[in-house]
Amino acid sequence: MKRFIIAAAALIMLTLPALAAVEVQDIETPGGIKAWLVEEHSIPFTALEIRFRGGTAMDRPGKRGEVNLMMATLEEGAGDLDAQGFANARDDLAASYSFDAYMDSVTISARFLTENRDQAVALLRAALMQPRFDQDAVDRVRGQVMSILRSQATDPGDIASETFYAQTFGDHPYGSNDNGTPESVAGLTREDMFAAKDRVMTRDRLYVGAVGDITAEELSNLLDDLLGELPANGPDLPAQVEPTLPGDLTVVPFQTPQSVVLFGQKGITRDDPDFIPAYIANEILGGHGESRLMDEVREKRGLTYGIGAYLVAFDHSELVMGQFSSGNASVAEAIDVVKDEWAKFAATGLTQDELDMAKTYLTGAYALRFDGNGPIARILVGMQMDGLSKDYMKTRNDMVNAVTLDQVNAAIKRIYDPKQLTFVVVGQPEGLQTN
Structure with missing residues (x-):
């Protein structure tokens, strides 16, 4: 334990100066687009992160998977360039673009050299404003999505996730696979791609972060x-x-030597005053390193290779979740241990030593996230979407350190509820009784 704390403290000393040097500028373009910028002119390179709130949850009824398919096809040709022509133009510029779809957002990440900035941005603009969605490209990417769906249908972890979310959220978009179903994806058309783009890429839900060799004036002109x-x-x-x-247990029979277990209860919103105390609490219960669940389930009993818990703050709901895998003969015992630890945690909370250990780890590890222009740009966008101030990077560790034992234990008592703890097991568990 002492070696862990010393190592984490060393990380703080090595990384805080770089983090302290990050200065965030809040800009607004003449066209009304807002962005956060960190200028870094030592390398002639810029990372641009663009995110739109909404994501795959914006799929229309009967069109599940349309936003995912649209984002995956955006780079397959634009303007007068087909898919191969677009790829060649991108590579000639030494630029990179990624187009990703998540449940609550879609994201465009761009990386380009200063000397090629104008051409790289022009090519990206063509992808966003003049996408082709050629039928052959749509069909090719559709085939890739179908392959993913077939793989997920035979993966116990994916089956557990789909089952858990379907039971937890029902007909809400969170309750279904945002890749869609084989039937819904097969029915998507080229016209659906244009409609999906216009649904999710709108200026009222736009967030931008930029880091690198670019000034505020240059970024402003670029964004407009x-x-x-x-x-x-x-x-x-x-x-x-x-x-x-409801605190019950569902078993999905599946031929596998190890059962996969997903469990969870209601969580806490990102803007809740108790979020940071809850974040610290989760670190001790099921976070990195020497958590209680890892100690009890793996170290003392050898029932799994790994177990973790995490806070899930969707835009429209929230959970505390965890997962592990265990042999079919031992999974029932492992679940009982998780239930016991969850109940003990809710009843008695943390000790001062545990709180101090969690603070040391969380404050030391935080600075390691800022390891390049791209990661910082992503963090800037995430901060904006979470409603955080632009100085959060500098004040976050102070907020963690300011949490008292009474505060974190009050948050635990308020949030953690063993009666809600619900399990989904995929496998052939022995001696496991469903509720």
Whole structure:
């Protein structure tokens, strides 16, 4: 334990100066686009992160998977360039773009050299404003999605996740696979791709972070040119949904020597005053390193190779979740241990030593996230979407250190509820009784 604390303290000393040097500028373009910028002119390179709130949860009824398929096809040709022509133009510029779809957001990540900035941004603009969605490209990417769906249908971890979320969120978009189903994906058309893009890429849900060799004036001009012609407003976001977590257990039979277990209960919103105390609490219960669950389930009893718990703060719901795998003969015992530890945690909370250990780890590890222009740009966008201030990077560790034992234990007592703890098991568990 002492070696762990000393190592974490050393990380703080080595990384804090770089983090302290990060200065975030808050800019607004003439066209009304807001962005956060960190100038770093030592390397002629810029990372640009663009995110739109909404994500795959914006799929229309009967069109599940359309946003995912659209984002995966955006780079398959634009303007007068087909898929191969676009790829060649991108490579000639030594630029990179990634287009990703998540449940609550879609993201465009761009990386380009200063000497090629104008051409790289022009090519990205073509992808966003003049996507081709050629039928052969749509069909090719559709085939890739179908392959993913077939793989997920035979993966016990994916089966556990789909089952858990379907039971927890029902007909809400969170309750289904955002890749879609084989039937829904097969029915998607080229026209659906254009419709999906216009639904999720709107200026009222836009967040931007930029880090690198670019000034505020240059970024302002770039953003108005790149994004200024997007639709101003999008359709309504999905409604809030209360998770259904009755504290029961579901077994999905599956031929495998190890059962996969997913478990969870209702969580806490990111803007809740108790979020940081809850984050610290989770670190001790099921986070990195020497957590209680790892100690009890793995170290003392050897029932799994690994187990973890984490806070899930969706835009429209929230959970505390965990997962592990265990042999079919031992999974029932492992679940009992998790239940016992969850109940003990809710009843008695942390000790001062545990709180001090968690603070040391969390404050030391935080600075390691800022290891390049791209990661910092992503963090800037995430901070904006979470409603955090631009100085959060500098004040976050102080907020962690300010949490008292009474505060964290009060948060635990308020949030953790063993009666809600719900399990999904995929495998052939022995001696496991469902509720």
